[in-house]
Amino acid sequence: MKGDKDDYEENYDNYSGADILLSLSVELSHELQSYLTINCNKLQTDEDGNPICMLCDEKLASEHNWIEHIELEKSKLIKNIANLKDYKASTDNLLQSPISEQCRRKREYELLRIRSNQQKRLGCMI
Numbered sequence: 001m002k003g004d005k006d007d008y009e010e011n012y013d014n015y016s017g018a019d020i021l022l023s024l025s026v027e028l029s030h031e032l033q034s035y036l037t038i039n040c041n042k043l044q045t046d047e048d049g050n051p052i053c054m055l056c057d058e059k060l061a062s063e064h065n066w067i068e069h070i071e072l073e074k075s076k077l078i079k080n081i082a083n084l085k086d087y088k089a090s091t092d093n094l095l096q097s098p099i100s101e102q103c104r105r106k107r108e109y110e111l112l113r114i115r116s117n118q119q120k121r122l123g124c125m126i
Contacts, residue, residue, distance in 0.1 A: 044052045051066045
């Protein structure tokens with residue numbers, strides 16, 4: 001991911017907020033997966049010996065609940081990544097929509113009208 005960071009710094013203008021969030025989420029997903037793979041045999045426990053979730057610090061009643069909880073956390077992360085992808089797609093579609101084009105034309109027209117009025121006022125002053 002180091003090369004991607006360098007690319008990001010060099011081409012900052014080419015990245016949208018959704019792109020950055022998406023890449024961070026994917027990176028977080030990979031880090032979570034590697035962390036769980038490395039530390040899967042090293043469960044943190046409380047004073048009573050109950051496992052504690054590394055992600056949300058929730059105390060679980062048994063190791064059986066731990067496996068279900070990890071699957072739940074994994075599905076939440078996958079759902080968040082899918083939501084980010086949907087958000088990125090919707091913002092990209094919004095920027096390319098005809099309504100956006102109409103708004104841009106309207107702003108350009110208003111700017112031309114304002115410039116024209118300013119030039120008329122300046123012409124009257126001379």
